Amino acid sequence: MDKANADWAKEIPCKNITIYGFCKYENEGCIFNHKSTKTGTKNANSVTAGNNEDLVPQIQPSANQVGQGAQSASMSDVQNTVGLQPSQQNLQNVQNVGSKYNAKTAAFFTPSSKPTIIKQEKSTQKLGSEMSSASLGSGFISGFNPYAANFTPGNATSSPADTPPPTSSSGRAFNPYSAPAVMGNVGNVSLPAPVSGSSFPDVAFEHHHRSSAINPNFPTIYPPSHSILQYHLYAPDPPLHLQVSLKPNERTPEMLFIPNNLREELVKKNQAALQVFPASGMLPDIVGDYFGLVPLEFHSRPASDKRYCGHQNSLYKVFSNVDGKVYIMRRIHDVQIAESHQLSKAFQAWEKVECSNVVKLRDAFVSRAFNDSSLCMVQDYYPQSPSLLETHQVSFSLTPITQDLLWAYLVQMCSAIQEVHSQNLALQNICLEKVIVTGSPGRIKVADCGTKDILLSSSDRDLFKEQQQDFRDLGSMLKELVSKMTGVKNSPIEGPAIDEQFKNAVDYLCENNSFKTLQELMGLISHKILPVMTSFQNYAEYTESILSRELENGRLFRLMCKLSCIFGRTESRVDINWSESGDKFPIVLFYDYVFHQVDETGKPVMDLTHVLRCLNKLDAGVSERLMLATPDELNCIIISYKELKDLIDSTFRMMTQ
Numbered sequence: 291m292d293k294a295n296a297d298w299a300k301e302i303p304c305k306n307i308t309i310y311g312f313c314k315y316e317n318e319g320c321i322f323n324h325k326s327t328k329t330g331t332k333n334a335n336s337v338t339a340g341n342n343e344d345l346v347p348q349i350q351p352s353a354n355q356v357g358q359g360a361q362s363a364s365m366s367d368v369q370n371t372v373g374l375q376p377s378q379q380n381l382q383n384v385q386n387v388g389s390k391y392n393a394k395t396a397a398f399f400t401p402s403s404k405p406t407i408i409k410q411e412k413s414t415q416k417l418g419s420e421m422s423s424a425s426l427g428s429g430f431i432s433g434f435n436p437y438a439a440n441f442t443p444g445n446a447t448s449s450p451a452d453t454p455p456p457t458s459s460s461g462r463a464f465n466p467y468s469a470p471a472v473m474g475n476v477g478n479v480s481l482p483a484p485v486s487g488s489s490f491p492d493v494a495f496e497h498h499h500r501s502s503a504i505n506p507n508f509p510t511i512y513p514p515s516h517s518i519l520q521y522h523l524y525a526p527d528p529p530l531h532l533q534v535s536l537k538p539n540e541r542t543p544e545m546l547f548i549p550n551n552l553r554e555e556l557v558k559k560n561q562a563a564l565q566v567f568p569a570s571g572m573l574p575d576i577v578g579d580y581f582g583l584v585p586l587e588f589h590s591r592p593a594s595d596k597r598y599c600g601h602q603n604s605l606y607k608v609f610s611n612v613d614g615k616v617y618i619m620r621r622i623h624d625v626q627i628a629e630s631h632q633l634s635k636a637f638q639a640w641e642k643v644e645c646s647n648v649v650k651l652r653d654a655f656v657s658r659a660f661n662d663s664s665l666c667m668v669q670d671y672y673p674q675s676p677s678l679l680e681t682h683q684v685s686f687s688l689t690p691i692t693q694d695l696l697w698a699y700l701v702q703m704c705s706a707i708q709e710v711h712s713q714n715l716a717l718q719n720i721c722l723e724k725v726i727v728t729g730s731p732g733r734i735k736v737a738d739c740g741t742k743d744i745l746l747s748s749s750d751r752d753l754f755k756e757q758q759q760d761f762r763d764l765g766s767m768l769k770e771l772v773s774k775m776t777g778v779k780n781s782p783i784e785g786p787a788i789d790e791q792f793k794n795a796v797d798y799l800c801e802n803n804s805f806k807t808l809q810e811l812m813g814l815i816s817h818k819i820l821p822v823m824t825s826f827q828n829y830a831e832y833t834e835s836i837l838s839r840e841l842e843n844g845r846l847f848r849l850m851c852k853l854s855c856i857f858g859r860t861e862s863r864v865d866i867n868w869s870e871s872g873d874k875f876p877i878v879l880f881y882d883y884v885f886h887q888v889d890e891t892g893k894p895v896m897d898l899t900h901v902l903r904c905l906n907k908l909d910a911g912v913s914e915r916l917m918l919a920t921p922d923e924l925n926c927i928i929i930s931y932k933e934l935k936d937l938i939d940s941t942f943r944m945m946t947q
């Protein structure tokens with residue numbers, strides 16, 4: 291740069307003015323043009339500041355100025371300047387301070403000049419069509435507190451103070467959690483994943499979520515908004531194309547813990563099991579030995595009249611007063627049981643049914659707690675278990691039906707029929723609504739067994755006919771699934787997608803006038819029983835291996851708890867035993883050695899493998915020795931993991947005595 295002959299720079303606007311609003315070298319020889327630059331860089335906010343060009347950047351700083359330029363004025367000075375429309379007096383005060391405005395120290399600076407907002411609106415409309423200009427404009431008013439704003443989604447009449455969050459293109463506030471309220475099954479809350487790819491929906495979600503506490507239209511306690519686990523906050527695995535190939539001895543941190551999808555599934559199940567319903571007076575507090583009723587049916591499908599002999603039914607999740615476990619209770623409304631032994635006889639028969647494909651009946655009684663005579667059937671509860679209908683036909687995320695899945699269903703249904711028929715009972719409820727899917731890979735159970743046996747008196751019944759009907763019901767259920775899979779309705783099963791043997795089995799089941807036996811049916815499907823068994827066994831082994839991995843993590847967690855309990859206590863800082871000459875000092879050094887490693891430049895080393903290796907050796911108490919050095923490297927101790935383990939154990943014991 292030719293500084294000696296600076297004429298060439300005279301006309302070039304100084305970059306410091308553009309960036310910072312002033313140039314501190316202006317009077318110290320900066321060769322660029324400062325005059326025209328000042329006028330040219332007057333930012334949009336300067337409209338309200340009249341012609342006082344020198345003050346403009348100080349009062350209404352542009353983003354650049356806020357971040358960089360200004361030296362802070364004292365708070366009182368700043369407050370003088372932070373009125374919505376800076377008056378001449380304000381401007382004067384600022385001039386007196388002579389320093390630059392610092393937005394960080396100004397608690398309620400509100401650049402509200404209209405022209406500014408309009409300009410921002412215009413520019414940002416281009417950026418995202420989803421963001422309405424009104425919400426954006428007020429979104430930039432820093433006085434707006436999104437968490438205190440009392441807005442109703444989609445409410446267009448809100449005042450500036452409670453301006454709604456950014457809206458979607460349809461004009462309605464985005465709320466990823468609005469769906470479950472109408473989705474049904476609250477015990478089995480399943481939350482739709484929030485829209486990704488844009489930051490705006492997240493903003494809107496955050497507004498709605500926080501403001502729910504003050505919005506009367508939002509179900510604040512059912513489900514409790516604060517207890518909704520935000521599944522999307524878990525870090526997902528990196529996309530496949532970003533995963534580096536590992537050497538056989540290498541592991542990623544994800545491999546050391548439970549896989550994300552399984553963990554999420556289990557967390558959801560736990561949460562569904564633990565979810566409670568606020569006492570509203572609409573439901574009795576206690577029914578028999580059970581309390582904490584949570585309604586489970588929220589769908590709008592009409593109940594079948596035939597299913598419960600014309601009686602209405604309701605389903606609740608309940609907690610047992612006897613063993614504290616969670617069960618489901620089906621209430622059949624307004625029932626008259628003709629024969630007194632009808633209930634106990636049926637219950638005793640169904641109590642004997644032990645099959646992994648039939649939901650176990652635990653209790654049956656008549657209760658007046660609902661202000662009528664209701665039959666209550668208590669059964670095992672399997673959280674997050676949708677019916678086959680919900681899994682494959684009527685939900686937000688349908689599971690595709692495959693031939694393997696159909697075989698797995700058929701084999702399991704044979705197991706259910708085999709057990710129930712051998713107890714001289716009939717299932718009588720084989721249909722898509724009453725078979726629930728309890729887990730992978732396609733594990734199913736027939737729910738709600740035994741109710742008809744209680745409702746119908748024995749004189750009206752023919753066990754043989756009912757058992758034959760079970761086979762036909764199974765045939766119709768499979769046929770429905772096949773037609774869903776192939777897309778062809780109400781016709782004999784056809785098409786290359788379906789096995790010939792499967793077609794034969796379904797034809798056999800659906801034949802109207804023939805006498806059916808389980809042996810004949812099993813003969814038709816025998817070649818598929820072993821593959822289904824293998825897939826179940828593989829899954830069991832997979833989950834067992836994850837369980838054993840978590841077992842290790844559980845062991846280390848206990849060790850970590852022990853270490854954390856004894857390490858870092860305030861009293862230990864003055865205790866001579868924890869000092870450099872004390873007998874507990876190896877614990878201090880070991881803690882640093884495991885968790886606070888640094889490299890030669892002093893940068894922290896985050897090596898999970900090192901942590902796990904050390905903790906595992908400590909837990910096992912191996913005789914391997916390690917050298918622990920003080921941070922100044924002037925002292926070191928050579929000690930074995932065994933000695934450390936004994937020292938930690940004895941310290942812990944002493945503290946618990």
Ligand SMILES: Nc1ncnc2c1ncn2[C@@H]1O[C@H](COP(=O)(O)OP(=O)(O)OP(=O)(O)O)[C@@H](O)[C@H]1O
Nearest residue numbers: 593594605618649670671672673675676677723737
């Ligand atoms: N034992 C159970 N454990 C957990 N969830 C269950 C259990 N039984 C049923 N469910 C859940 O409750 C939902 C409702 O079951 P229900 O048997 O009432 O079906 P439905 O379609 O409402 O039939 P209905 O018309 O007879 O009321 C099922 O879709 C299922 O997700």
